[in-house]
Amino acid sequence: NTKITQSPRYLILGRANKSLECEQHLGHNAMYWYKQSAEKPPELMFLYNLKQLIRNETVPSRFIPECPDSSKLLLHISAVDPEDSAVYFCASSQGPQGGSGNTLYFGEGSRLIVV
Amino acid sequence: GEQVEQLPSILRVQEGSSASINCSYEDSASNYFPWYKQEPGENPKLIIDIRSNMERKQIQELIVLLDKKAKRFSLHITDTQPGDSAMYFCAASAGGNNKLTFGQGTVLSVIP
Numbered sequence: 001n002t003k004i005t006q007s008p009r010y011l012i013l014g015r016a017n018k019s020l021e022c023e024q025h026l027g028h029n030a031m032y033w034y035k036q037s038a039e040k041p042p043e044l045m046f047l048y049n050l051k052q053l054i055r056n057e058t059v060p061s062r063f064i065p066e067c068p069d070s071s072k073l074l075l076h077i078s079a080v081d082p083e084d085s086a087v088y089f090c091a092s093s094q095g096p097q098g099g100s101g102n103t104l105y106f107g108e109g110s111r112l113i114v115v
Numbered sequence: 116g117e118q119v120e121q122l123p124s125i126l127r128v129q130e131g132s133s134a135s136i137n138c139s140y141e142d143s144a145s146n147y148f149p150w151y152k153q154e155p156g157e158n159p160k161l162i163i164d165i166r167s168n169m170e171r172k173q174i175q176e177l178i179v180l181l182d183k184k185a186k187r188f189s190l191h192i193t194d195t196q197p198g199d200s201a202m203y204f205c206a207a208s209a210g211g212n213n214k215l216t217f218g219q220g221t222v223l224s225v226i227p
Contacts, residue, residue, distance in 0.1 A: 041204050041217035042159060055214065089158060103149070104215055106158040 004107035006090050012113045013080050020075040020110045022090030030102065031073045032091040033065060036109075042089055048073065049096045060084075077112075085114045117142040119207050121218025129226050134192045136221045138205035141186065145207040148181060148188045149215070153202045163190070195225045 004024045011018060024031065030049045034042035046065040047055035053065065062081070066074040073090055087109040093102035118141045128134045138148075146167035151159035165172045165179045165188065172179050178191040188207075192199055205218040 039202075039220070039222075041220055044214060047214075103161055103164070106160070109158055 004090055004092055004105060006088075006107040006110050008110060009108065010111050010113075012115060013077075014115045015079055017076070017078045018080075019077070020088055020090075020112075022073040022075075022107055024071055024073075024090070024092040024105075024107075026092055026105065027071075028092035028094050028105075029070060030093045030096040031067065031070075032093075032104070033073065033075050034089040034091055034106070035086050036089060037086045042091075042106075045075075047096060054096060080112070080114045082114045085112055087111050116214070117145060117207055117209055117216040119205060119216050119218040121205050121221060123221060124219065125222050125224075127224045127226060128195050130197060131194055134195050134199070134223055134225070136190045136203055136205065136223075137187065138189065138207075138218050139185075139187045140207040140216075142207070142209045143183075143186065144209040145186075147208040148179070149206050149208075150177075150179065150190050151204045151206065151217075153204065153220075155201075159204060192223075195223075197225050197227055199223060200225045 003026050006022045032047050033045040036042045044057050045059045048067040051067045062078045064076040089109045090107040091104050093104045095102045121138045149164035152162045153159040163174050163177045165181050176193045181188045203221045206215045208215045
């Protein structure tokens with residue numbers, strides 16, 4: 001799926017600050033950040049709908065999302081911790097998940113390695 | 116919130132045989148049940164889904180069954196091929212909570 005692009009694809013950090021970027025070209029209204037650790041299912045971090053944050057799961061305060069427009073999503077990470085090593089997927093759907101059956105499409109992921 | 120249990124966690128089958136993965140959910144309001152396939156180093160990709168107004172859906176070799184009374188749904192892959200080897204996730208979504216809850220995943224290995 002090249003219609004949801006993420007950058008960078010790989011990131012090695014040693015307690016520095018960095019931002020992940022995502023852009024979707026599907027015309028979707030809802031955008032998400034998911035965290036996936038090895039051999040685990042994706043875990044929802046944040047959900048935006050029409051640029052509004054409507055779902056904010058229990059996530060450390062060092063993760064700050066930003067939605068500058070309806071097709072872009074950022075995830076600012078400060079002072080990363082080794083437990084943050086994971087793949088961070090951006091995703092989008094026509095509308096927010098909630099029984100309406102809006103198909104969720106995942107981006108390629110950004111692999112974060114904390115050293 | 117919704118809880119989704121997925122079994123088995125590991126499944127090994129011979130090429131050409133069938134593979135079945137079972138999921139159960141708790142929230143009777145859940146009405147959308149997608150299945151995702153994830154290959155190593157790749158993103159999860161939707162392979163088939165079913166809504167609560169259906170009991171069975173088939174796309175080529177993929178069959179999903181939904182039993183709303185028992186709150187269970189399942190994926191059946193007929194005539195498995197080595198390319199079916201991957202991690203599979205079931206998920207459930209209920210109206211109003213804006214969240215897709217995933218099962219813990221099944222690693223399927225198809226042995227040639």
